[in-house]
Amino acid sequence: MSCQIRTQLTDNKQEFHTSPDISLNIRNMKQLEYSVLARRTNQIKDELKKGVKKSYREVIDVSWGDPHRAGVKPLSFVRQVLAACIYPQLMDGDKLMVDVKQRAQMLLRACPGGSVGKSYAYIQYGRVSEYITRRDGGVPSHPENIYISSGSQWALTNILKVLVNSEASPRTGVLTPVPCHSTTILSLMALGAEVVPYYLREEQGWALDVEELQRAWGSAKEVCNPVGLYVINPGNPAGYVQSRKSMQEVIRFAAEKRLFLLADEVYQDCVFGEETEFVSYKRALAEMGSPLSDTVELASFHTTSKGLMGECGLRAGYVELVNLDPAVMKHIYSLFSADSCAPVLGQFALDVMTNPPQPGDPSYPLYMKVDHFLFLIHRKAFTEFINSLPGFSCQPVEGGAFAFPRVFLPPKAIETAKELGMKPDTFYCMRLLEEAGVLSSPGSEYGQQEGTYHIRFCIMTPSEIMEEILRRLSTFHKRFMNEFS
Amino acid sequence: MSCQIRTQLTDNKQEFHTSPDISLNIRNMKQLEYSVLARRTNQIKDELKKGVKKSYREVIDVSWGDPHRAGVKPLSFVRQVLAACIYPQLMDGDKLMVDVKQRAQMLLRACPGGSVGKSYAYIQYGRVSEYITRRDGGVPSHPENIYISSGSQWALTNILKVLVNSEASPRTGVLTPVPCHSTTILSLMALGAEVVPYYLREEQGWALDVEELQRAWGSAKEVCNPVGLYVINPGNPAGYVQSRKSMQEVIRFAAEKRLFLLADEVYQDCVFGEETEFVSYKRALAEMGSPLSDTVELASFHTTSKGLMGECGLRAGYVELVNLDPAVMKHIYSLFSADSCAPVLGQFALDVMTNPPQPGDPSYPLYMKVDHFLFLIHRKAFTEFINSLPGFSCQPVEGGAFAFPRVFLPPKAIETAKELGMKPDTFYCMRLLEEAGVLSSPGSEYGQQEGTYHIRFCIMTPSEIMEEILRRLSTFHKRFMNEFS
Ligand SMILES: Cc1ncc(COP(=O)(O)O)c(C=O)c1O
Ligand SMILES: Cc1ncc(COP(=O)(O)O)c(C=O)c1O
Numbered sequence: 009m010s011c012q013i014r015t016q017l018t019d020n021k022q023e024f025h026t027s028p029d030i031s032l033n034i035r036n037m038k039q040l041e042y043s044v045l046a047r048r049t050n051q052i053k054d055e056l057k058k059g060v061k062k063s064y065r066e067v068i069d070v071s072w073g074d075p076h077r078a079g080v081k082p083l084s085f086v087r088q089v090l091a092a093c094i095y096p097q098l099m100d101g102d103k104l105m106v107d108v109k110q111r112a113q114m115l116l117r118a119c120p121g122g123s124v125g126k127s128y129a130y131i132q133y134g135r136v137s138e139y140i141t142r143r144d145g146g147v148p149s150h151p152e153n154i155y156i157s158s159g160s161q162w163a164l165t166n167i168l169k170v171l172v173n174s175e176a177s178p179r180t181g182v183l184t185p186v187p188c189h190s191t192t193i194l195s196l197m198a199l200g201a202e203v204v205p206y207y208l209r210e211e212q213g214w215a216l217d218v219e220e221l222q223r224a225w226g227s228a229k230e231v232c233n234p235v236g237l238y239v240i241n242p243g244n245p246a247g248y249v250q251s252r253k254s255m256q257e258v259i260r261f262a263a264e265k266r267l268f269l270l271a272d273e274v275y276q277d278c279v280f281g282e283e284t285e286f287v288s289y290k291r292a293l294a295e296m297g298s299p300l301s302d303t304v305e306l307a308s309f310h311t312t313s314k315g316l317m318g319e320c321g322l323r324a325g326y327v328e329l330v331n332l333d334p335a336v337m338k339h340i341y342s343l344f345s346a347d348s349c350a351p352v353l354g355q356f357a358l359d360v361m362t363n364p365p366q367p368g369d370p371s372y373p374l375y376m377k378v379d380h381f382l383f384l385i386h387r388k389a390f391t392e393f394i395n396s397l398p399g400f401s402c403q404p405v406e407g408g409a410f411a412f413p414r415v416f417l418p419p420k421a422i423e424t425a426k427e428l429g430m431k432p433d434t435f436y437c438m439r440l441l442e443e444a445g446v447l448s449s450p451g452s453e454y455g456q457q458e459g460t461y462h463i464r465f466c467i468m469t470p471s472e473i474m475e476e477i478l479r480r481l482s483t484f485h486k487r488f489m490n491e492f493s
Numbered sequence: 494m495s496c497q498i499r500t501q502l503t504d505n506k507q508e509f510h511t512s513p514d515i516s517l518n519i520r521n522m523k524q525l526e527y528s529v530l531a532r533r534t535n536q537i538k539d540e541l542k543k544g545v546k547k548s549y550r551e552v553i554d555v556s557w558g559d560p561h562r563a564g565v566k567p568l569s570f571v572r573q574v575l576a577a578c579i580y581p582q583l584m585d586g587d588k589l590m591v592d593v594k595q596r597a598q599m600l601l602r603a604c605p606g607g608s609v610g611k612s613y614a615y616i617q618y619g620r621v622s623e624y625i626t627r628r629d630g631g632v633p634s635h636p637e638n639i640y641i642s643s644g645s646q647w648a649l650t651n652i653l654k655v656l657v658n659s660e661a662s663p664r665t666g667v668l669t670p671v672p673c674h675s676t677t678i679l680s681l682m683a684l685g686a687e688v689v690p691y692y693l694r695e696e697q698g699w700a701l702d703v704e705e706l707q708r709a710w711g712s713a714k715e716v717c718n719p720v721g722l723y724v725i726n727p728g729n730p731a732g733y734v735q736s737r738k739s740m741q742e743v744i745r746f747a748a749e750k751r752l753f754l755l756a757d758e759v760y761q762d763c764v765f766g767e768e769t770e771f772v773s774y775k776r777a778l779a780e781m782g783s784p785l786s787d788t789v790e791l792a793s794f795h796t797t798s799k800g801l802m803g804e805c806g807l808r809a810g811y812v813e814l815v816n817l818d819p820a821v822m823k824h825i826y827s828l829f830s831a832d833s834c835a836p837v838l839g840q841f842a843l844d845v846m847t848n849p850p851q852p853g854d855p856s857y858p859l860y861m862k863v864d865h866f867l868f869l870i871h872r873k874a875f876t877e878f879i880n881s882l883p884g885f886s887c888q889p890v891e892g893g894a895f896a897f898p899r900v901f902l903p904p905k906a907i908e909t910a911k912e913l914g915m916k917p918d919t920f921y922c923m924r925l926l927e928e929a930g931v932l933s934s935p936g937s938e939y940g941q942q943e944g945t946y947h948i949r950f951c952i953m954t955p956s957e958i959m960e961e962i963l964r965r966l967s968t969f970h971k972r973f974m975n976e977f978s
Pocket of ligand 2: 647798
């Protein structure tokens with residue numbers, strides 16, 4: 009009874025396409041189940057509470073992309089602004105910085121009646137589009153092309169609703185990376201789309217290879233009508249950041265095949281590689297000039313849930329649309345309008361994300377004192393460390409919140425897992441949880457090349473926690489490999 | 494660019510069923526448009542700001558069901574608890590009452606990691622089901638049958654997704670009251686359902702008449718496959734409260750025709766009539782005993798947006814399901830799990846709504862000092878007043894947030910409206926807005942018997958505002974009737 013659902017996505021996507029039920033309109037929904045790992049974690053926590061002795065005193069949960077959950081502190085400026093909006097009497101005293109008060113007053117003024125409860129929709133599209141324009145070095149962004157929603161996932165699902173014709177035969181296909189953030193796959197399946205996998209090239213730092221897109225498209229043509237291409241940049245679960253060149257290739261491919269580009273850019277503020285920078289698909293497209301820049305249809309997604317903001321609980325995100333047909337825009341407008349809006353406080357957080365304190369503002373020094381730099385260290389420390397363990401191999405982490413190393417499991421471990429009815433990587437995660445109190449998530453949740461196994465770790469954690477993880481992992485992994493070698 | 498959409502629902506529901514588009518999966522979505530009234534309101538506000546002289550200094554907006562918007566103050570206890578959750582440092586001082594701190598600590602403890610940002614889902618289904626059990630005089634409620642969501646509308650849409658087979662021929666039908674809260678109609682249309690109108694009996698205080706249900710069902714059988722019956726109790730836009738007897742008739746009818754009962758009970762805390770009490774459909778059903786109580790499928794909806802809580806902006810609601818097939822429950826579980834959860838702060842507000850401060854708690858006296866009693870006075874003052882105006886006739890308001898009087902427009906007014914391309918009731922509302930600065934909403938948004946006209950007023954406003962509305966309305970209405978008589 010929780011939304012914290014982890015789904016075991018099997019490699020055979022066909023499995024999800026159940027035949028339509030006569031009385032009920034439930035198609036293509038895989039029955040979700042609490043991951044065995046989440047369930048066991050709760051049991052272990054209970055056992056620890058009851059005093060059961062283990063080699064660890066608490067479970068470290070790095071299975072999520074939720075930075076606060078992984079121990080990162082919420083940003084004071086954000087929290088203070090929100091508290092002041094919720095309970096404006098707080099602004100009477102002198103506890104809050106002047107820029108906190110100013111921001112809260114500005115936000116409340118924009119609400120009908122001046123209270124967060126007074127509005128289904130406080131919307132400041134203009135401020136978001138200004139932010140995007142700044143981000144993209146001046147490429148213009150228009151408020152009419154932006155939709156704020158209850159999290160980016162929700163926006164993505166809405167756009168997919170327009171793209172996917174659930175009644176079509178052959179099905180509507182969407183090219184989707186492997187590995188892939190699992191919720192998107194669920195949304196696609198729920199809408200009756202054909203998930204067309206294209207494999208990222210692990211050995212090339214999870215590069216997106218156009219030849220592979222070609223292959224995927226070609227194979228798709230036999231079973232469905234591919235209309236969309238979904239990309240995640242920076243990646244999740246793999247921590248790649250696409251180069252401009254790679255994006256240009258993808259854009260040209262999309263143009264050639266007339267695919268709608270869905271760019272999931274929720275980790276855009278998490279780019280760590282020294283020579284890596286985040287370039288938005290919108291910017292890359294604009295820079296390619298006409299006719300591409302006027303024709304390729306693009307939706308780009310962002311959220312307050314990720315990055316330094318990390319406010320998963322507030323639920324706010326947006327989508328920006330580029331080059332869409334005005335008739336389609338009207339329908340999208342309907343779709344976003346008919347459902348309810350993003351929660352008002354989430355929208356406020358979005359305002360702070362897109363307009364953070366500036367140098368000179370009283371809250372600026374604290375706002376900047378974030379753990380940003382820690383990640384810089386972690387990603388290197390983590391990959392170096394994990395590559396030093398026998399049987400692990402990790403591509404460089406350039407961005408995002410995760411490392412997604414490959415683990416070469418001994419045949420005996422794979423056999424044992426199968427005897428237990430578990431996927432081999434889930435078995436590894438289960439043992440890591442059981443013996444070392446570290447909750448990670450298995451690659452099979454995200455899709456992986458047949459016969460390969462991966463583990464996803466959220467590396468957005470404070471240093472103390474990261475050190476503890478490495479200690480536990482090291483001891484455990486060696487024992488595990490010995491046991492099954 | 495806003496979710497504050499008002500749709501002009503025309504009386505001819507067929508209009509919405511456009512033929513399927515080949516490339517896009519947008520069916521049955523009427524193109525939404527900002528109501529002309531909302532647009533004009535914004536212009537008037539601008540004019541007032543610029544100093545344009547009018548007979549009023551500001552627009553009073555009673556077109557919404559949002560109590561805060563209509564001038565009701567948010568509850569301090571709620572706001573203090575939320576502020577403390579958002580920014581726990583607030584609990585250090587002695588500004589907040591001890592029960593505020595205790596509640597905030599309790600809520601934060603239930604979040605993974607103890608922070609509102611740390612969780613996609615803070616869920617306290619047990620507390621909600623205890624509340625329901627108390628409300629229903631002991632009829633048991635089980636946490637497994639409850640889903641918390643981002644507002645009740647969202648929960649309703651999800652349940653409709655399971656009920657409505659958008660691919661079926663004939664279409665899936667849902668019996669829907671006239672007049673009806675407009676968002677539900679939109680959801681039904683978006684899902685491709687056939688909206689089967691049944692007319693409430695205005696002259697009998699908007700009673701729900703089983704003969705009329707029979708008629709609607711009979712007529713539906715020719716064009717669709719009716720599977721659901723949607724009821725709103727207490728009503729919106731009409732302020733009726735169903736009697737137990739009426740509910741029993743409806744339940745028997747649903748059982749006979751094997752209809753799934755969708756009970757929209759979001760105004761359950763707003764029942765004012767002296768001899769009126771709110772009885773939930775769940776309770777009425779349970780009291781009818783076996784076999785009905787074990788077989789009639791029921792979904793009941795509630796929300797933090799309405800009533801005294803009135804927190805529209807936080808987005809939290811729930812649905813409780815009764816007598817559903819376990820297989821269907823599984824699918825509903827998937828549906829609610831795959832999408833994102835209710836925002837955490839909304840869930841906290843839901844906790845306070847279902848577990849308000851109790852006598853003896855320090856916050857209790859203030860919590861109880863709400864404007865509840867005002868509504869008791871208003872509804873009478875308002876209906877008496879409006880019935881004293883020539884050409885107005887208002888049924889008693891027993892519950893909900895609205896009065897929905899019928900206005901007998903002079904033929905000349907109807908003609909003039911038609912010349913202007915407006916619905917006659919929209920024309921009345923427009924003139925009321927223009928000349929008296931009162932924003933109400935026209936009956937045509939909700940559906941009404943052909944040839945009748947109604948105006949909806951939110952009457953959940955503080956006394957000063959209500960008095961001002963009556964003053965403005967009185968002067969305006971007499972002038973309007975004179976002009977067109
Ligand atoms: C790649 C990606 N896209 C989208 C989301 C969803 O974010 P939101 O909270 O905005 O719905 C996530 C969350 O994990 C993600 O990893
Ligand atoms: C009868 C009725 N049901 C549902 C809703 C939607 O409420 P929520 O804010 O919980 O989605 C409303 C809102 O006006 C309503 O009047």
